[in-house]
Amino acid sequence: MIQQAYIRPIGFVPGPQSEHGNAVRLAGGMAYASRFAVILRRDGVVAERWLAAPDTMAGVLGQLPDGCGADAEAQWSNLTLAHPPLELGARTVRLDQPQVMGILNVTPDSFSDGGAHDGPDGARAHAAAMLEAGAAIIDVGGESTRPGAKPLWEGDEIARVVPAIEACAGMGAAISVDTRKAAVMEAALEAGAHLVNDVSGLAHDPRSAEVVARAGCPVVLMHAPGAAGEDLHEGGSYDNVVLDVFDALRARRDAALEAGIAAGKILLDPGIGFGKSLADNLALINALPLFHALGHPLLLGASRKRMVGALSNEAEAGDRLGGSLALALEGMRAGVQLHRVHDVPETVQARNVWRGLRDAALTDFGDLPG
Structure with a gap:
């Protein structure tokens, strides 16, 4: 069985202050996300979907099956990765x-x-x-x-x-x-x-x-x-x-x-x-x-x-x-x-x-x- 997790930003705000800081800056740019869907795919089919905010993401990622957690953590880190010029x-x-x-x-x-x-x-x-x-x-x-x-x-x-x-x-x-x-x-x-x-x-x-x-x-x-x-x-x-x-x-x-x-x-x-x-x-x-x-x-x-x-x-x-x-x-x-x-x-x-x-x-x- 092949399992893969994905983190999709689904809720956006004008700036982090709109959510009292509970939002992330996507890729170091000018877009801010405060709500995310964590998607689990098994053998090509979406099997489960959780909703998370920055302050609840760790708990949601902790529910993922063995083998998916490390990649999901990397994706979460990548979402806020600022890119050099x-x-x-x-x-x-x-x-x-x-x-x-x-x-x-x-x-x-x-x-x-x-x-x-x-x-x-x-x-x-x-x-x-x-x-x-x-x-x-x-x-x-x-x-x-x-x-x-x-x-x-x-x-x-x-x-x-x-x-x-x-x-x-x-x-x-x-x-x-x-x-x-x-x-x-x-x-x-x-x-x-x-x-x-x-x-x-x-x-x-x-x-x-x-x-x-x-x-x-x-x-x-x-x-x-x-x-x-x-x-x-x-x-x-x-x-x-x-x-x-x-x-x-x-x-x-x-x-x-x-x-x-x-x-x-x-x-x-x-x-x-x-x-x-x-x-x-x-x-x-x-x-x-x-x-x-x-x-x-x-x-x-x-x-x-x-x-x-x-x-x-x-x-x-x-x-x-x-x-x-x-x-x-x-x-x-x-x-x-x-x-x-x-x-x-x-x-x-x-x-x-x-x-x-x-x-x-x-x-x-x-x-x-x-």
């Missing part, structure tokens, strides 16, 4: 507040903006505009990962991303490369990229983990059910999508650690839209705070995704700004550190207003005695 070239990206990662697609067949920024001049102009608008990181991608997209030869992908990365490096940007191929990672890092964003969680190319470990760079491990094959979206069948994705990300994290990648260099992404139904995506968005229990910064890539269109009378990709902002704000409330988006100025503005509200809540003692 990312040092990306000359730029420092703090992770104690939400940061915006701007998408720079240099591919003609992206689902959202294919061809819009093709060519060095177009890529340079768009990257400059995103940096000026407040993007902390520019994420350069040369291969479409939309459903049905054909795999791209690594030489063609390198030819697309390297000029864009060099242009961004010339601006002093913090640069991420969105690829699942080791050769592209090597070329991108040599051209000036600082972070690898792998939609396969380093499962697609057997050399990729070695490349990242040798470079010592940060890496985003994303969940996709078909990560090891050509079709990232293949095999999206789940018993419990939230807990299954949690377990899969933990497995990819552990594989990265075994490959020599430092724990402090790993970020995790639940892979919204990759081999997941609308119901799956909604469940994952609602459960985002759970993933802090893995002990790594989180990235959310929900911008202009199909789920927005499905909930908005089939709005086309370019008409999904409102829904994309709603998902980004939900991620911020969940304590997600990095938000990968197409619409940087609008997301940065939404983030700044949200952050102002959170800052004000921390100093609002008007309804407390004394």
